[in-house]
Amino acid sequence: MANTNLNRQVIDIRTSSGVGDISNEVLRRWTDKGYDMAVKEGNYDRSREHLNFEIVNGGKVVPVDKSRPLDQRMAEMLASRGIKDPNIGRKNPNVRTAVQFVFSGSHDRMTELAFGNQEVDFEAKCGNEDVQRKPEIEQWAKDIYNFVARKFGEENIISFVVHLDETTAHAHCDIVPVNDQGRISYKDVFHGHTKPEYKEFILQLHNELAEVNRKWGLARGTSKMLTGARGHTNESYRRWLNQECDSLEERRDNLQKAISDLNKELTTAMTKQKSFTTMIENLTAQKESLEKELQPLRELQKNGDAISQEIAQKIQDLENRKALVEEKLAEKEAKLSSTAQEIDSLRQDKEALEQEASELAAKASASEQDWAHSKGAVMNELLAGTMMHEFTSCYQRLPDEAKEVFSDTLLEQLATDGNHVATVALALMCEYVEQATSIAQTHGGGGGGPGGGWRKKDDEDERMFARRSLAMARRMCRTSGRRKKM
Incomplete structure (x- = not known):
């Protein structure tokens, strides 16, 4: 088995006002011309399409049913249970009636589960007709299906389709978020009435999924909610953005x-x-x-x-x-x-x-x-980092009477404890008050914390909230007993 330390689970969650737009792609319901275009523009390999499969009620593995589009499946499911689709009759259907999950993992491990040690040509997008599907990928898919069924109700699953004809094996799962009262409500099901509740629910969802994936050698990654990233380092994310823009322009042409x-x-x-x-x-x-x-x-x-x-x-x-x-x-x-x-x-x-x-x-x-924003962020990051480094270096060489000029200012804190102040401020922006308090206290801060109810105010934009978070972080990181300079 591949090294678990290097292999991470992947889960992506999106919402939509229906499933009609994704039906053809998920089920591969394309005309020949449409398929040729998909192969040309994407990472689809038609010679491996026969390896794709569905999981249906009871956790059974079956071939992909192309005869019933996803929007038809959703309509039939709701009609059979007497549930009203709130988007029907709306001029602008904007109610989140469908949740689209993508489950996957690191490429090497998912390839191992799907194909074992068989040779698969991922570059050619053809010539893989003899490749066979391994039972391990089916069992992994069943485990993920059962996880979704336990968490959100099997009766609410519209489809669960596993794709083995792209670069990395993955599962598409589409559900309708139905609450205990039998009504469609994304906020009720995903605890989305407040931002902290929603974040806690999603973090817990990642943790619970990691327990399922543990047996398959896929560990939990660092949450995007904690890092604020897209699964990339800053530098790799910027490289990805450059490539994405070039790729999108080429695809558009x-x-x-x-x-x-x-x-x-x-x-x-x-x-x-x-x-x-x-x-x-x-x-x-x-x-x-x-x-x-x-x-x-x-x-x-x-x-x-x-x-x-x-x-x-x-x-x-x-x-x-x-x-x-x-x-x-x-x-x-x-x-x-x-x-x-x-x-x-x-x-x-x-x-x-x-x-x-x-x-x-x-x-x-x-x-x-x-x-464009990333370029600006690079320059701002460079300027801030350079100024901080140069000031810190100069500050250490100043005589004590000169340092007194900067007493209890942000510049002094950045020169002596900049990393911790920034870390606490970021945690506060993410509304992780306990973590922020713990970091501040661990590194000598004695200024207390913000207490309960810390969150972004309705009338605040991100910059205002960031400024308030930084001010609170400075207070929390201030050494106990030190008097604020007036």
Whole structure:
């Protein structure tokens, strides 16, 4: 088994007003063109798609059911229990009716669980048809499914799909947050009425999941709530942002090209449709004309009147011409039907790509803002760090009478105990009062703590709360008995 010290569990939690937008991706309900685009833009390997599976009621492992989209499953589940979807009928459906979990772990360990020691080519995105799914990944998935079922109710699980066709094996689990009164309420189920309650609930959720993952060699990582990070160091996060912006821009360009190509295909298909329609109209007119010419001749035949060989031959020729027209007509109608289906498929693909492009544009904009902010943060961090280092160095060389000028100021505290002040301030910003108090007291602070009820005020922005947290941290880190300079 891979070293547990190096392998960490992963859990991502998101909310949405439904599951329709993610259904095709989770279930792989794509057209061939859609799948080709997904493979081109993402890390999907179609040769491993057959390894994906679902966990259903009772913890049974079954193939992925593509016939029932997730929004249909959710609607059927709510209807069977008489639960009202609060978004139905809303002009802007913004109630959080679905919670989307992604469960995974470090790449090496998840690969070991999914494929054992088999050779898997993750770069080629093809050629892995002979790779087999190992029973360990199924058992891991069952354990995670049972964990979710115990925590949130098996009856509230919309789907639990495990993907083995991407770079790292992972499970998508979608649930409806139903409270004890049988109503959809994200805040009730996830203890989200106050920020401290919610943070405590999520931290406990991570801890409980770690107990499940322990047997699979996946340890609990440091919570993002404690670090304020995204699972990266500051430097690696900034590198990730740079790469993310480049990647998003490339994906956006590829999507625009794909949409342009689809528009060309649509134009061609619609031209064909118009052409076939015109041909059908002309052939139909020819058929009617032949039928009109044949009708009196058939009447002569039907009445038993003697007809000349010439008329008989004419009837035969007209019948042959009519049969040929009908054959061409059937052929063109079949082609028209096929073209109509092609146009419908192209339009669906185009709509899906345009939706993805719209979402990508929003994501790219957010990432670019993050990127710009990260550059500013780097410069601010550098300036602050340099000033602190230089002042600390100069402060130590000052005579005592000169140091008295800085007595009990922030500059003095930063020069003598800067790291602890910053750590306590950060803990207070995260509303971890006990940890902040413990850190301050452990390092000689005697200024007391903020007491109960410490939290960000409703009328405070982040900067105001940070300033108040820093002021409180200074007080808490002040040596006991030291008098504040006026």
